[in-house]
Amino acid sequence: xxxxxxxxxxxxxxxxxxxxxxxxxxxxxxxxxxxxxxxxxxxxxxxxxxxxxxxxxxxxxxxxxxxxxxxxxxxxxxxxxxxxxxxxxxxxxxxxxxxxxxxxxxxxxxxxxxxxxxxxxxxxxxxxxxxxxxxxxxxxxxxxxxxxxxxxxxxxxxxxxxxxxxxxxxxxxxxxxxxxxxxxxxxxxxxxxxxxxxxxxxxxxxxxxxxxxxxxxxxxxxxxxxxxxxxxxxxxxxxxxxxxxxxxxxxxxxxxxxxxxxxxxxxxxxxxxxxxxxxxxxxxxxxxxxxxxxxxxxxxxxxxxxxxxxxxxxxxxxxxxxxxxxxxxxxxxxxxxxxxxxxx
Ligand code: PBG
Numbered sequence: 001x002x003x004x005x006x007x008x009x010x011x012x013x014x015x016x017x018x019x020x021x022x023x024x025x026x027x028x029x030x031x032x033x034x035x036x037x038x039x040x041x042x043x044x045x046x047x048x049x050x051x052x053x054x055x056x057x058x059x060x061x062x063x064x065x066x067x068x069x070x071x072x073x074x075x076x077x078x079x080x081x082x083x084x085x086x087x088x089x090x091x092x093x094x095x096x097x098x099x100x101x102x103x104x105x106x107x108x109x110x111x112x113x114x115x116x117x118x119x120x121x122x123x124x125x126x127x128x129x130x131x132x133x134x135x136x137x138x139x140x141x142x143x144x145x146x147x148x149x150x151x152x153x154x155x156x157x158x159x160x161x162x163x164x165x166x167x168x169x170x171x172x173x174x175x176x177x178x179x180x181x182x183x184x185x186x187x188x189x190x191x192x193x194x195x196x197x198x199x200x201x202x203x204x205x206x207x208x209x210x211x212x213x214x215x216x217x218x219x220x221x222x223x224x225x226x227x228x229x230x231x232x233x234x235x236x237x238x239x240x241x242x243x244x245x246x247x248x249x250x251x252x253x254x255x256x257x258x259x260x261x262x263x264x265x266x267x268x269x270x271x272x273x274x275x276x277x278x279x280x281x282x283x284x285x286x287x288x289x290x291x292x293x294x295x296x297x298x299x300x301x302x303x304x305x306x307x308x309x310x311x312x313x314x315x316x317x318x319x320x321x322x323x324x325x326x327x328x329x330x331x332x333x334x335x336x337x338x339x340x341x342x343x344x
Contacts, residue, residue: 041310160189280321281313
């Protein structure tokens with residue numbers, strides 16, 4: 001029979017001790033593999049008409065619908081925090097079946113882009129290129145008589161939208177409608193207009209996700225009937241995500257975007273391994289809302305969960321992260337940098 005003292009001396013001792021590198025905050029900071037940088041963050045912003053307007057969005061606490069003047073203020077603050085870019089979503093005063101507001105020269109996004117461009121901020125201006133915020137039926141393209149989205153008519157509308165956004169000053173257009181051939185249609189239209197320096201960030205593998213719920217409330221873009229499963233990807237598919245990305249690369253995408261974020265970590269890893277383009281990940285509205293709501297109830301530590309989520313996207317291979325928490329993260333990163341060893 002082995003007595004307790006003998007057991008203590010006879011058990012195997014580890015020769016590998018990974019805990020050595022975890023002993024102090026300074027050691028952990030030294031060997032940390034993934035560091036967040038505000039310059040790699042993009043803040044989505046919602047713009048509506050008016051002056052001096054900041055309209056709270058219920059399920060997205062801390063995010064507001066802004067009038068162009070308030071959006072200028074917000075962009076200036078984001079620059080002060082070192083955030084790399086903004087992604088603009090327009091909320092038009094009126095909607096129609098073709099989404100005419102999307103490519104109107106005096107459209108809300110075009111007007112805002114011109115104002116931001118005039119400020120000459122060190123901030124990348126990205127325009128979401130889609131029709132769903134502008135169509136009265138809420139789908140991402142014009143409809144056929146049977147109610148389905150007409151892919152090739154949508155391409156014409158998307159190409160015109162991208163051209164008008166680029167003319168108004170967008171550095172990057174970000175087609176998110178998931179129409180077949182949208183990147184090629186936009187690239188050829190931009191080039192034909194002499195806009196060959198405008199970058200295309202392709203929402204390459206965008207799933208028909210339930211995580212977009214709060215966004216649709218913010219943008220008033222919930223489809224009036226049906227859903228988006230006929231054009232957005234089935235969340236169950238991984239190989240198809242890679243096929244979508246390969247098509248977008250072949251069509252001339254400069255950047256690939258994976259969306260939503262945490263539910264699609266595998267797409268990010270696969271994209272990183274397969275393509276050499278920069279990869280962006282979008283932590284979408286539902287992901288943000290869940291963290292904000294649980295933190296509000298005191299069920300989780302919002303700052304730590306948010307930091308951990310964004311770090312996971314970067315660790316999986318995202319070079320750029322789009323998040324409604326961009327300003328908060330930038331502030332936290334600055335605080336953590338002031339103390340060696342603090343942070344995630
Ligand atoms: C436009 C678009 C949507 C989102 C980004 N671009 C809405 C949708 O596809 O329904 C969702 C972003 C988010 O949930 O934060 N097509």
